Every structure is written in structure tokens, then in C-alpha cells.
Amino acid sequence: MSIKRTDPLRVAVLASGRGSNLQAVIDAIEAGTVQAKIVAVISNKKEAPALARAGRYGLSAFFIDPKPYAGRLDSREAYDRELLDVLKHHDVELVLLAGYMKIVTAVLVEAFMNRMMNIHPSLLPSFPGLDVQKKAIEWGCKLAGCTVHFVTEGVDEGPIIIQAAVPILDADSPDTLAARILEQEHKIYPRAVQLFAEGRLRVEGRRVVIEAGTPKGEVVISQS
Numbered sequence: 001m002s003i004k005r006t007d008p009l010r011v012a013v014l015a016s017g018r019g020s021n022l023q024a025v026i027d028a029i030e031a032g033t034v035q036a037k038i039v040a041v042i043s044n045k046k047e048a049p050a051l052a053r054a055g056r057y058g059l060s061a062f063f064i065d066p067k068p069y070a071g072r073l074d075s076r077e078a079y080d081r082e083l084l085d086v087l088k089h090h091d092v093e094l095v096l097l098a099g100y101m102k103i104v105t106a107v108l109v110e111a112f113m114n115r116m117m118n119i120h121p122s123l124l125p126s127f128p129g130l131d132v133q134k135k136a137i138e139w140g141c142k143l144a145g146c147t148v149h150f151v152t153e154g155v156d157e158g159p160i161i162i163q164a165a166v167p168i169l170d171a172d173s174p175d176t177l178a179a180r181i182l183e184q185e186h187k188i189y190p191r192a193v194q195l196f197a198e199g200r201l202r203v204e205g206r207r208v209v210i211e212a213g214t215p216k217g218e219v220v221i222s223q224s
């Protein structure tokens with residue numbers, strides 16, 4: 001049963017880099033294809049272009065400095081507790097990792113179980129981790145792609161929501177392949193957010209079932 005909301009889904013984006021996926025979500029919201037509102041953009045990198053991008057759109061942008069936690073045994077968990085406070089303060093319903101180069105701990109994973117997504121530039125479960133376009137070429141794969149998945153404690157391991165595939169051409173370098181994959185990332189990440197906003201993602205063990213978007217059985221939640 002899908003749920004039609006009348007209020008936009010409250011989304012936070014965590015990003016460490018250029019933020020092109022953040023931009024894709026911003027664009028989809030502006031175009032009306034995603035019914036959501038970005039209530040916070042958070043980075044572990046002060047100079048992340050994603051933060052500047054957020055600023056240009058008048059979005060609330062936060063740099064959370066990892067340095068004060070360095071050296072502590074629980075440095076990653078303590079960092080995530082500070083981050084979680086920001087997410088709670090903004091009543092965030094869905095967290096998007098978009099080029100967020102920090103491993104999230106159980107503190108965040110448990111608080112946002114099945115409510116935190118990541119985008120990864122490979123067809124998972126092949127090629128988790130870094131430099132994955134280069135690895136796909138080196139392995140002689142004929143197809144590469146990208147995956148949106150829910151975040152669990154295992155890196156790049158959670159239930160898969162959507163994937164898109166692209167060919168690997170003989171002439172490809174990691175950069176040309178990454179550019180071809182990125183085009184697809186910008187399509188499937190907003191799509192996954194909208195499916196979530198429509199209440200159509202059901203997690204069954206390792207699998208995500210996408211429920212039909214028929215008006216039959218829809219529940220309209222009214223604010224009044």
C-alpha cells in the first residue's frame with residue numbers, strides 16, 4: 001500500500017565532495033519530480049563544494065569537524081552522535097549519503113535503519129569500496145553502473161533499491177566510464193528518493209520490493 005503525503009519528505013544530504021548528486025536531487029525537487037525538502041546539508045569537509053552549492057540554494061549547510069574527536073577510542077561514534085543531534089533537530093526523515101567519505105557507525109545506522117540511502121558507482125555487490133570504475137575496467141567487465149541502496153553497517157552492503165547499467169567501451173578510461181555512470185546516478189538517486197517519499201519501498205531481508213504506484217489502496221495523510 002503506497003502512502004501519498006501532503007507534506008514534503010524531510011531530507012538531509014551528507015556529502016564530502018563536489019555534490020553533483022546533491023545537485024541532481026535539488027534539480028528534481030525544483031522540477032517537481034521529487035516531493036521532498038532538503039532541510040540540511042552536512043559535511044565532514046569544511047571546503048566541500050557541496051556545502052557551497054547548498055549555500056547557493058539557501059539550504060542549511062553544516063560543517064561538522066571530525067578533529068575534536070580524533071584520538072578518542074570512540075571517535076567515529078562520538079562524531080556520529082553530534083551528527084545525529086543535527087538530524088534530529090531538523091526532524092529528518094531520510095538521510096542521503098552522496099559522496100560522503102566517512103564510514104557511518106551503528107549510531108547513525110540504527111537511528112536511520114531503512115531510512116538512510118547511499119549511492120555507489122558500481123553494480124553492487126561487485127566492486128564495493130574505492131576506485132571502482134578502474135577496477136571494473138581492469139576486470140574486463142562489459143557492464144558497469146551504479147546502485148542506490150539502504151545503508152547498513154557493512155560498507156556498500158545494504159539492500160539494493162535501484163541500479164542502472166552502462167556499457168564499458170574498449171576506449172574507456174576510469175574517468176570516461178565514471179562520467180557515463182554519473183549521468184545515471186543523477187537519474188536513479190532522485191527516483192529512489194521519490195519512491196521513498198511515496199512509501200513504496202518495502203525491505204524484506206536483503207531485498208527491497210518496490211510496490212506498485214497505483215492509486216488503489218492509497219492512504220492520504222492530511223495535515224489538517
Ligand code: GRF
Nearest residue numbers: 018019020021099119120121
Ligand atoms: C559518486 O560517484 C557517488 O556514486 C560516490 O561518490 C561520488 C560522489 O559524487 N559515492 P558527487 O559528490 O555527488 O558529485
